[in-house]
Amino acid sequence: MPYDLSEWLPEDHMARFIVDITEKLDFTAVYRQYQGKGTVAYDPKLLLALLFYGYSTGVFSSRKIEAATYDSVAFRFIAGNQHPDHDTIAVFRKRFLKEIRGWFKEILLIGQELGLVKLGNIYIDGTKIQANASRHKAMSYEYMKRLEAQLESEIEQLLELATAQDEKENDQQLEIPEELKLRKDRLEKIKQAKAVVEARAAERYKLDKEAYDQKMEKREEIEEKTGKKPRGKTPEPPCETPKESDQYNFTDPESRIMKTSRGFDQCYNAQAAVNEDMLIVGAYSNAHANDKEEFIPTVASVSPELGVIKTATADGGYFSENNVLKIQGQGIEPIIATAREKHNSFLEAYLKKQDTATECATVMEQMNQRLKSKEGGDIYKKRKQTVEPVFGIIKETLGFRRFSLRGEQQTDAEWALVCLAYNLKRLFKLSLA
Numbered sequence: 441m442p443y444d445l446s447e448w449l450p451e452d453h454m455a456r457f458i459v460d461i462t463e464k465l466d467f468t469a470v471y472r473q474y475q476g477k478g479t480v481a482y483d484p485k486l487l488l489a490l491l492f493y494g495y496s497t498g499v500f501s502s503r504k505i506e507a508a509t510y511d512s513v514a515f516r517f518i519a520g521n522q523h524p525d526h527d528t529i530a531v532f533r534k535r536f537l538k539e540i541r542g543w544f545k546e547i548l549l550i551g552q553e554l555g556l557v558k559l560g561n562i563y564i565d566g567t568k569i570q571a572n573a574s575r576h577k578a579m580s581y582e583y584m585k586r587l588e589a590q591l592e593s594e595i596e597q598l599l600e601l602a603t604a605q606d607e608k609e610n611d612q613q614l615e616i617p618e619e620l621k622l623r624k625d626r627l628e629k630i631k632q633a634k635a636v637v638e639a640r641a642a643e644r645y646k647l648d649k650e651a652y653d654q655k656m657e658k659r660e661e662i663e664e665k666t667g668k669k670p671r672g673k674t675p676e677p678p679c680e681t682p683k684e685s686d687q688y689n690f691t692d693p694e695s696r697i698m699k700t701s702r703g704f705d706q707c708y709n710a711q712a713a714v715n716e717d718m719l720i721v722g723a724y725s726n727a728h729a730n731d732k733e734e735f736i737p738t739v740a741s742v743s744p745e746l747g748v749i750k751t752a753t754a755d756g757g758y759f760s761e762n763n764v765l766k767i768q769g770q771g772i773e774p775i776i777a778t779a780r781e782k783h784n785s786f787l788e789a790y791l792k793k794q795d796t797a798t799e800c801a802t803v804m805e806q807m808n809q810r811l812k813s814k815e816g817g818d819i820y821k822k823r824k825q826t827v828e829p830v831f832g833i834i835k836e837t838l839g840f841r842r843f844s845l846r847g848e849q850q851t852d853a854e855w856a857l858v859c860l861a862y863n864l865k866r867l868f869k870l871s872l873a
Contacts, residue, residue, distance in 0.1 A: 445521055448513045455493055455514040457868045462489040465546055470536060482524050487532045488543075489518045495861030498838040502529040534845070537853035544860045545743045548721060551863070552746060556870045559747030561819055562721060563714050563827040564738050564754040566731050567835070568707040569855070570842040571695035575706040578697060581637050582684035584630050591627040595620060633688040641682035647733070648678035654761070692846040698729045708843065710855050711738045713752075714827040719866055721746055725855040727848055731757040735776070736766055751775055753823050761803045775820050777811065778804050834862055 449455060462485050470484045493514065494505045506526040508515035551557035579587075602616045655675045662670045687697050689706055698707040711734050713722035722741035728734060735758040742749060749772050756777040767774045810816040834840050840858050843851045 445513075445517055449517050452872060453514065454496070454865065454868045455517050457871065458492050458496070458864055459489050459518060461547060461550060461864065461867075462492060464550055465543055470539060473535075482522065482528060482532075484532070484536075486519060486522070487524060487529060488536075490515065490524070490529065491533055491857070492861055492864055493518055495838070495840075495857055496865040498840070500840065500844060502526040502533070505529050533857075534850075537845075537850060540853045540856045540860065544723070544856050544863075545745070547860060547863060547867075548719070548743070548746055551719070551867050551870075554867075554871065556717075556867055557715070557719055557721070557746065558717065559715060559721065559742070559749060561716055561751045561753065561822070562739070562742060562749055563716075563823045564711070564735065564752060564758065565714075565823070565827040565831065566709050566711045566734060566738075566757075567831045568698050568700045568705070569710045569725065569840070569851075571689075571692050571706045571708055571851070572843050572846050573689050573692035573695050573706045575689070575697060575704070577691040578687040578689040578706065579633065580684065581634070581682045581686040581688075584634050584637070584688070588627065588630050588634070591623050591630065595623050595627070598623070629690070633690070633693070636693060637682050637686050637688050641686060642680070645678055645680045652678055694727055694846075694848045695851075696727045696729055708848070708851050708855075709734070711741070712827060712830060712859060713738050713742050714830050716822065716826060717866075717870065718826055718830055719870075720830060720859040720863055723856055723859040725848075725852045732760050732763070734758065735760075735763040739767060739770075739772065751819055753820055755823065759804075759807070764803050764807060774807070775810060775816050776807060777820070778807050830862065834858060838862070 465485075465488075467484055474481055474484075490505055490509070494500065494508070497514075499505055499508060503526040505515070506524065506529060509519045509523045510516075548557050598616055598620050602620075652675055659670045659674070689695055689697075692706070695706050695708055697704050698709065700707065708725045709728055709731070710725040711723060711731075712720050715721050722738060722743075724737065724741050726734075731754075735752070735754055739749065739752050751773045752767055753775040754777070756779045759776045759778050764774050764776065811820055838858075838861075843854055845851055845854050
């Protein structure tokens, strides 16, 4: 066997590429946080390269990364034959989560210097990633109200029992102070959960009210112009109070129940903007189940240092008049489907296609015309060849389907780490092409 560990890996191995990229990153702020006291610490570059290589090869657990420094030649090479324990790796990941987003941009800029990262047209989509919490730990608003009333009743009964003259005879096995504390603590948690659900409902009402007012305003304009009532059902005004089905999860309160391809689950909504070379140029995650409000923030997540965005393409879940007008105001051409795409609809689209542009009265009609044009149609078709396969690779090839961390800020940083690792894998392949 070769004496030098570096001879165990081929020259064109991804582990070497990741080590080289990591060496180029700015670690000034990281080194400042090391005081130089106590036992000698592992080099942060070593730990970060282990995380990068782990996430880019589908090894997300700190315990599995530790084991790989013994079992895997690539991990041994990155670790320099050292073996950081899983606690060290986990603490490092959590400690420097805030720096992940900076490294995400830095790596893209390094790729740009190598001629591997180009901007222009970007393609946007979102995917639901399971939270580190069980949906069985969630409680509906309706059940919270019933449980709150039940606990208040039980507390009142226990207080009456405690003041009863014959307490000793009736309460030989019941520890009233402990039972009271148990119920009061639980009642406090229920009230806190209710307050969160009510605050979310107020936030949702504000957004729904704006959308409702816009719809009603349009209907009034149509009625004034035509003298007839607009077609379709009159929109119902939004409700300000929480829905009975609104839920709160006690394991990860910031996660939400979301609809996925496998049914409803406790999730976060991960967004990504991808260029034509299938590199993720912008990414973040949050607890918003609906994609409509995520179009502008996803475009904003792309660093201006990477270049100029010409077009931003997304599916029908992102369409709104507000999104179209706002992004046009930034000098970016939006190409957004106005409705869910139908399968096997090529002939129908071809027959409806118009060769010459016409004046359209509404934003939706203008967008439909843009999609029917050859240029707009060709750009929109690329969405299925760019951003959708990226999510497939992350979920199926890398196997990332569940966050390791909890809370909106921490899961957002972990999603940036996943996207960064995916980019390293993609940049490595592009460098070999």
